[in-house]
Amino acid sequence: MQLADWRSLARIIKRSDGILEVLDARDPLGTRSPRVEEMARAFNKKVLLVINKSDLIPRSVARAWLEYFSSHNVSAVLISSLKGYGKGVLKAELKKMSQAGVSTFCVVGYPKTGKSSLINMLKGYKSAPVSKVPGSWGYTKSYTIYRVASDIYIIDTPGTIPVEGDELESVIRGKSPEELYDPVKPAMFLLERAMKYNPNSVVEAYGIVERDPYKILEELAAKRMWIYKSTHEPNVEEAARAVIRDYHRGKLWFFVPPP
DSSP states (O other): OOBOOHHHHHHHHHHOSEEEEEEETTSTTTTOOHHHHHHHHHTTOEEEEEEEOGGGSOHHHHHHHHHHHHHTTOOEEEOBTTTTBTHHHHHHHHHHHOOSSOEEEEEEEOTTSOHHHHHHHHHTSOOSOOOSSTTSTTOOOSOEEEEEETTEEEEEOSSBOOOOSOHHHHHHHHSOGGGOSOOHHHHHHHHHHHHHHOTTHHHHHHOOOOOSHHHHHHHHHHHTTOBOTTTOOBOHHHHHHHHHHHHHHTSSOOOOOOO
């Protein structure tokens, strides 16, 4: 996976008129980067939080997140780049943020928050490469500028911002599942978080009623016939990778409500 370095991000933020920070609606705070926002403030740039994947959470929760950020004097909009929801509202906000004449906005975000999909939605056709799982082919390889309106341009940053903060998010978003040396531990944390916020998440995703994260991985491996040839034990590493992929794809479903 190609990650942008902070120095490069600082240069592109300095050149932009505003910043679009893409968050995952299932956990907006866990996918928010205080460092990027501090950088933007240092250059006196406006920041708009773009809460993507809003189709994966209930509307009442989505509205609650807007109210939460509004109460903290933070501008935010809800979109679903996959479904095309919120495109008009987002463009209206860009118009409000625009300077006189042509304005350029930088799109930043953690892996798999949907940066490239957002640009595709704004343009109305596929123009920015996208990938379904962190580390797979399709990530942005260089700074690219796209025209999304007569006087609005979008800069797509190379790779994604370095993941900081939440330990789980930093692991499952910082590398592809195949690159993880030990996928079992983060997958267990992910299962625990899923069952905390949606007690039926594992049953809905896999038909498994077990509550112990490690035993869930064992059962999932057994169900899918992922067995170590040497020991004939369940291949829990492969099951762990599948769980992480399923979260990114929305199959392992849960969301974090606003504080």
